[in-house]
Amino acid sequence: MRQELVIGRVRTAHGVRGELKVESLSGEVEHFLDLESVTLVRGDDRRTLTVESVRAAHRVLLIKLEGVDSPEVAKKWRGWEIAVPRESASPLASDEYYLADLVGMRVVFDGVERGTVNAILEGGKTALLEVTLPDGERRIVPFQSEFVGSVDLEGETLTLETDEVLG
Numbered sequence: 456m457r458q459e460l461v462i463g464r465v466r467t468a469h470g471v472r473g474e475l476k477v478e479s480l481s482g483e484v485e486h487f488l489d490l491e492s493v494t495l496v497r498g499d500d501r502r503t504l505t506v507e508s509v510r511a512a513h514r515v516l517l518i519k520l521e522g523v524d525s526p527e528v529a530k531k532w533r534g535w536e537i538a539v540p541r542e543s544a545s546p547l548a549s550d551e552y553y554l555a556d557l558v559g560m561r562v563v564f565d566g567v568e569r570g571t572v573n574a575i576l577e578g579g580k581t582a583l584l585e586v587t588l589p590d591g592e593r594r595i596v597p598f599q600s601e602f603v604g605s606v607d608l609e610g611e612t613l614t615l616e617t618d619e620v621l622g
Contacts, residue, residue, distance in 0.1 A: 456608065472474065473528055477516040480622060490543060493537045494539070513591070552608070554598075570586040570589065573585055581597050582597075583597055586621065594620060595620075
């Protein structure tokens with residue numbers, strides 16, 4: 456399991472003080488309020504910055520980071536992802552998973568391994584699992600109960616309810 460998780464994405468600058476307008480990827484915002492620092496990630500670039508303040512505003516978060524003191528500097532962070540240690544991410548209910556933990560899982564149907572989850576794609580209301588089949592072809596599986604049965608984090612296995620989605 457990953458020890459660091461991406462919890463948000465910087466959309467743009469806000470105001471004259473250099474605040475960042477941030478989208479929570481989980482839809483939850485409470486865990487942002489306790490952050491003392493965050494790691495901004497874009498490709499291989501990583502920068503850890505101290506959080507000065509966080510406030511919610513109209514379905515986004517406004518985050519002020521140390522050293523980001525103008526709209527011009529804040530705009531440079533547009534598109535960067537916000538990563539935090541696992542323990543600082545939104546807490547999970549018993550039937551919830553961090554999508555990042557699904558990447559690399561074996562996909563099984565009727566006891567037979569059918570592929571591997573190699574990416575998670577945004578799909579509006581539901582996440583989409585990109586599954587690589589043994590022949591290298593890729594298929595998209597909606598992460599919904601009609602298609603995905605059980606998820607075994609320790610065994611790194613995801614069991615399908617139907618294999619029709621794999622073609």
